[in-house]
Amino acid sequence: MSSKxxxxxxxxxxxxxxxxxxxxxxxxxxxxxxxxxxxxxxxIQYDISGVPFGSRFATLNHHAGSLHFAxxxxxxxxxxxxxxxxxxxxxxxxxISQRKPLGGLLFLLPQMFNFGNRExxxxxxxxxxxxxxxxxxxxxxxxLLIHANIPYPVxxxxxxxxxxxxxxxxxxxxxxxxxxxxxxxxxxxxVSAPEPKxxxxxxxxxxxxxxxGLKADGDPNQLPTIAIVASYDTxxxxxxxxxxxxxxxSGVVALLELARLFSLLYSNPKTRGRYNLLFGLTSGGPYNxxxxxxxxRSFDQRQRESIDYAICLNSIGSWDxxxxxxxxxxxxxAFIKQIFEGFSTVAxxxxxxxxxxxxxINISNPRVAWEHEQFSKLRVTAATLSELSxxxxxxESTGGLSDSRHFINETAIVRSIKLVAESIARHIYGxxxxxxxxxxxxxxxxxxxxxxxxWVDLLSKTPRVAPFLSKNDPFVxxxxxxxxxxxxEVNVHHEVLDGMFTLYDSTKAKLNIYQVASVTFDLLLLLVxxxxxxxxxxxxxxxxxxxxxxxSLFRRPPSRKVKTA
Amino acid sequence: MTLFHFFNCAILxxxxxxVYYSATPLSEYDTLGTSVKAALVYLGTALVKLVCLATFxxxxxxxxxxxxxxxxxxxxxxxxxxxxxxxxxxxxxRNISQNHKFQAVGLGWAFADxxxxxxxxxxxxxxxxxxxxxxxxxxxxxxxxxVFSISLAALxxxxxxxxxxxxxxxxxxxxxxxxxxxxxxxxxYLRRGLGWHFPKVVGFELFTSLMMAFISLQLFxxxxxxxx
Numbered sequence: 043m044s045s046k047x048x049x050x051x052x053x054x055x056x057x058x059x060x061x062x063x064x065x066x067x068x069x070x071x072x073x074x075x076x077x078x079x080x081x082x083x084x085x086i087q088y089d090i091s092g093v094p095f096g097s098r099f100a101t102l103n104h105h106a107g108s109l110h111f112a113x114x115x116x117x118x119x120x121x122x123x124x125x126x127x128x129x130x131x132x133x134x135x136x137x138i139s140q141r142k143p144l145g146g147l148l149f150l151l152p153q154m155f156n157f158g159n160r161e162x163x164x165x166x167x168x169x170x171x172x173x174x175x176x177x178x179x180x181x182x183x184x185x186l187l188i189h190a191n192i193p194y195p196v197x198x199x200x201x202x203x204x205x206x207x208x209x210x211x212x213x214x215x216x217x218x219x220x221x222x223x224x225x226x227x228x229x230x231x232x233v234s235a236p237e238p239k240x241x242x243x244x245x246x247x248x249x250x251x252x253x254x255g256l257k258a259d260g261d262p263n264q265l266p267t268i269a270i271v272a273s274y275d276t277x278x279x280x281x282x283x284x285x286x287x288x289x290x291x292s293g294v295v296a297l298l299e300l301a302r303l304f305s306l307l308y309s310n311p312k313t314r315g316r317y318n319l320l321f322g323l324t325s326g327g328p329y330n331x332x333x334x335x336x337x338x339r340s341f342d343q344r345q346r347e348s349i350d351y352a353i354c355l356n357s358i359g360s361w362d363x364x365x366x367x368x369x370x371x372x373x374x375x376a377f378i379k380q381i382f383e384g385f386s387t388v389a390x391x392x393x394x395x396x397x398x399x400x401x402x403i404n405i406s407n408p409r410v411a412w413e414h415e416q417f418s419k420l421r422v423t424a425a426t427l428s429e430l431s432x433x434x435x436x437x438e439s440t441g442g443l444s445d446s447r448h449f450i451n452e453t454a455i456v457r458s459i460k461l462v463a464e465s466i467a468r469h470i471y472g473x474x475x476x477x478x479x480x481x482x483x484x485x486x487x488x489x490x491x492x493x494x495x496x497w498v499d500l501l502s503k504t505p506r507v508a509p510f511l512s513k514n515d516p517f518v519x520x521x522x523x524x525x526x527x528x529x530x531e532v533n534v535h536h537e538v539l540d541g542m543f544t545l546y547d548s549t550k551a552k553l554n555i556y557q558v559a560s561v562t563f564d565l566l567l568l569l570v571x572x573x574x575x576x577x578x579x580x581x582x583x584x585x586x587x588x589x590x591x592x593x594s595l596f597r598r599p600p601s602r603k604v605k606t607a
Numbered sequence: 608m609t610l611f612h613f614f615n616c617a618i619l620x621x622x623x624x625x626v627y628y629s630a631t632p633l634s635e636y637d638t639l640g641t642s643v644k645a646a647l648v649y650l651g652t653a654l655v656k657l658v659c660l661a662t663f664x665x666x667x668x669x670x671x672x673x674x675x676x677x678x679x680x681x682x683x684x685x686x687x688x689x690x691x692x693x694x695x696x697x698x699x700x701r702n703i704s705q706n707h708k709f710q711a712v713g714l715g716w717a718f719a720d721x722x723x724x725x726x727x728x729x730x731x732x733x734x735x736x737x738x739x740x741x742x743x744x745x746x747x748x749x750x751x752x753x754v755f756s757i758s759l760a761a762l763x764x765x766x767x768x769x770x771x772x773x774x775x776x777x778x779x780x781x782x783x784x785x786x787x788x789x790x791x792x793x794x795x796y797l798r799r800g801l802g803w804h805f806p807k808v809v810g811f812e813l814f815t816s817l818m819m820a821f822i823s824l825q826l827f828x829x830x831x832x833x834x835x
Contacts, residue, residue, distance in 0.1 A: 567615045582630035583631075
């Protein structure tokens with residue numbers, strides 16, 4: 043017997059440990075069996091010199107509510123689900139500016155802004171007027187959200203059937219006066235995202251390409267240079283959705299096409315001009331053109347002095363018949379006059395107008411509204427070609443939610459490219475004022491529309507907020523490879539974004555929508571089951587043992603005192 | 608709160624078995640051993656059935672009703688009956704009356720069925736935040752299954768353990784036993800062939816279980832009269 047006991051005990055122990063293991067395994071099974079899982083994109087979170095902006099939280103675990111809530115209801119544990127189509131901007135403004143407590147905000151964007159969804163993005167079922175209305179509403183919402191400090195999570199999602207059904211349900215229950223809380227059931231929205239952390243030393247990458255000109259034999263002087271620059275990064279309300287098709291995807295596409303055209307011209311020594319061409323794709327645009335500033339500082343004095351002038355491209359994708367040239371040197375300056383006349387002659391030939399706008403720069407003011415101002419601060423003549431007539435504010439027109447593929451007009455980009463190409467070519471070859479079309483249609487130097495279209499498509503699908511682009515980001519490598527195709531020498535400079543702007547990560551997450559039952563339902567069910575089991579018990583006792591047995595269960599056992607007698 | 612839901616569904620699924628054991632004279636005669644043995648026999652038959660299913664059945668891509676496959680399924684289901692036969696006749700039981708023997712065997716059989724088929728989905732599924740009616744319906748199905756098992760055990764004991772039966776009742780007994788044995792196939796036909804939803808199927812199960820229990824009770828008491 044004693045030899046059996048330790049063995050028995052061992053067997054029992056192993057059985058217990060196996061059972062424990064099974065339980066542990068089973069509890070590790072992922073319990074995310076939600077009815078709906080939706081991709082959501084978080085509002086940007088950033089600091090400017092330590093002042094916080096944007097949504098400061100990422101985790102969400104509250105009940106869903108709609109705009110039809112009863113006035114005076116406590117929403118501190120509710121997430122308001124608002125489709126942008128029915129947005130009442132004054133309501134949101136009031137909530138945010140008065141800092142009213144709220145569990146969270148979820149904005150639903152129409153599918154046409156979804157660049158990841160091929161069919162929806164190319165459907166033209168929305169009329170132009172609706173698109174414009176949506177554009178203005180979105181722009182206002184973005185302006186409000188970017189400059190506010192919001193102490194709860196704000197997410198963006200695209201409308202689809204599942205989430206529309208959930209919202210309809212929530213609206214119905216809200217209208218009937220039963221807000222969704224822990225005791226009355228409803229839908230629970232759960233986002234489990236890690237705590238957002240600062241991005242330490244965000245890197246910005248500048249790419250430059252040289253097209254050397256024809257140097258005459260025995261000429262010791264350095265050739266003059268003409269620079270064409272565009273910034274390629276964006277900043278928007280939802281960094282995972284900031285594709286910036288117009289600001290500044292159009293500029294990038296134009297720069298690449300110009301590089302291609304001039305490389306064709308320069309490939310033959312007989313047609314190579316006596317100017318070097320410098321193409322610069324800069325980053326850090328929304329942050330006061332920080333990247334351009336660092337890129338220019340990397341040149342030495344001689345190289346900078348050899349730059350005749352620089353043309354910066356900014357938002358040239360959705361204009362109709364007027365472009366603007368913005369300068370910081372006074373318009374009476376001889377160089378500016380020459381450049382402007384060259385451009386306006388070509389524009390007249392192409393059938394549209396070009397205007398000149400002058401904005402003085404203030405060296406002590408850190409705000410840099412246009413890219414050419416960074417050049418002007420270092421005494422290089424520069425101008426920005428743009429469809430915007432006024433200088434944008436900080437973090438405005440930098441590629442937000444409303445800046446999507448739909449609002450780009452390819453012909454506008456083609457015309458801008460023709461304008462810049464012809465003007466620069468006439469300056470290089472000394473043909474100003476003469477009616478010659480170097481880049482005429484149906485020639486080998488014609489502007490290539492399919493090329494432009496494919497690059498615009500690619501740019502409209504790639505969110506490009508600089509701190510979230512790593513040094514080896516595939517898009518940056520693609521830009522570098524494309525410039526290598528067209529230019530002779532390509533250099534890539536990695537810099538660190540200045541400390542004034544700090545961005546936080548956690549931009550994308552998955553939202554789980556659970557349909558939950560209220561506590562009262564569970565209690566009711568417990569009551570029903572308890573009574574069912576009790577009735578079953580009494581029924582079985584009565585039928586098998588008889589009624590007397592049932593009664594005897596409740597009677598106290600007879601006292602022992604009778605026996606002793 | 609969701610652990611609460613799990614608790615609710617668990618007492619719906621397993622409570623009736625415990626209640627049946629404690630309410631009827633089974634607890635007085637301490638027939639727990641018989642129930643445990645019946646549960647082990649069920650485990651064995653389930654393994655044999657699994658092996659046969661894996662060997663003989665094809666996996667169909669769509670959820671439609673294939674008569675040939677269902678026939679094979681039903682034939683393999685008769686292994687259940689064989690297991691029950693083994694539990695009723697071949698195992699050695701303590702001296703308990705026939706009345707209590709079939710109840711204990713049926714109870715053990717149904718309890719093993721519930722645990723094997725319903726415990727794991729219950730544990731994994733009903734603890735999540737998402738609420739569905741599935742687990743409550745599953746509990747009701749477990750109740751119906753308990754009644755089915757006890758009825759089948761009763762008819763089985765009539766068929767194999769009682770020697771003197773009235774001649775007229777024998778075909779009825781076999782017919783009822785046949786219906787009970789093919790119950791799973793009927794259920795799957797209703798679900799797939801006719802496309803009934805789960806609540807409807809569970810309601811049908813509960814109704815037929817009560818009816819078959821009533822019929823088997825009548826048959827049992829009818830067979831009891833000559834010997835007493």
